Amino acid sequence: MRRVILRAALVVALLCFATLLAAWFVGGELLAPRLAAMGDAPADLPIEAVTIPVPDAPPLRGWWVTGTTARPAVLLLHGIRADRRAMLGRARLLHRHGYSVLLVDLQAHGESQGDAITLGARESRGVVAARDWMRQRVPGSRLAAIGVSLGGASILLAPQPGGFDAVVLEAVYSNARQAVRNRIAMRLGDGMAELLAPLLTLQTQWRIGVSVDELSPLDRIGKLDAPVLVVAGGRDRHALPAESRALFERAKNAKAFWLLPNAAHVDFLAHAPDEYEKRVVGFLEHQLSGPSSQQTARHASPASMPDSASRHDPTAP
DSSP: OHHHHHHHHHHHHHHHHHHHHHHHHHHHHHHSOEEOOOOSOOTTSOEEEEEEEETTEEEEEEEEEOOSTTOOEEEEEOOTTOOGGGGHHHHHHHHHTTOEEEEEOOTTEETBOOSOOOTTTTHHHHHHHHHHHHHHHSTTOOEEEEEETHHHHHHHTSSSOOOOSEEEEESOOSOHHHHHHHHHHHHHOHHHHHHHHHHHHTHHHHHHSOOGGGOOHHHHGGGOOSOEEEEEETTOSSSOHHHHHHHHHHOOSSEEEEEETTOOSSOHHHHSHHHHIIIIIHHHHHHTSSOOHHHHHHHOOGGGSOOHHHHOOTTOO
């Protein structure tokens, strides 16, 4: 009987060890860099290859597209394990409307070096650097950002999120715990998600030096100092519609919410191109029609600045 118990205990121990080992391997794969050469730039856009320095980090590689003089500029930020090429459709759309556009590879993606994907933590440094680069390239112009998934999280996880005159967040996760759980549940079901998600989220501190609790766009969006459009897919199982709705509810400034009922975790522009143009470009046109945030900050006294409630814009698309 004792031998049977010992054998059973050994089997259980081996299974636990195998589970931990598998979780460590999977965690490493999830955070592994996704580097790729860009090749020749598309010929249908006036693209200039740029390198953007990032303090205490490798530089970002990107493409700059000059728009019409005096028109705003938009920073385009791709999703996880993608690169700047995923944002070319948006670049073409915005350029048709006269916008200048900056497409970058986030850290550890495309041609931007990095030792790990960090779910927006270190990537946020690149967002700040890209924003400041745009300020120098088009001084005085209104600036906006469109962030898809990881790109949107990188905007919100910056130490002081903002500095833009408008922000569009597409399919952004609410917090890392939920994001990991969603992905496991998609493949293995809710029960396994409850069991395995903690084994993966605990690794963030060891692998990237950031606690999983710090990876929470939901806790950061209230600090965003710009009007925001939150876009969600009704069938998205990576970033659940309820998560996007919660992000919208936490936003403090002028805000709008757009749900695409039949969209999963897909390219929303490709899914509904006409509606995307109407909603997203319409939002940008509405929010970018006045002076830039830099000009406002220089010339407005504290008494003249509107409070959070008055900045809510119910007429935004």
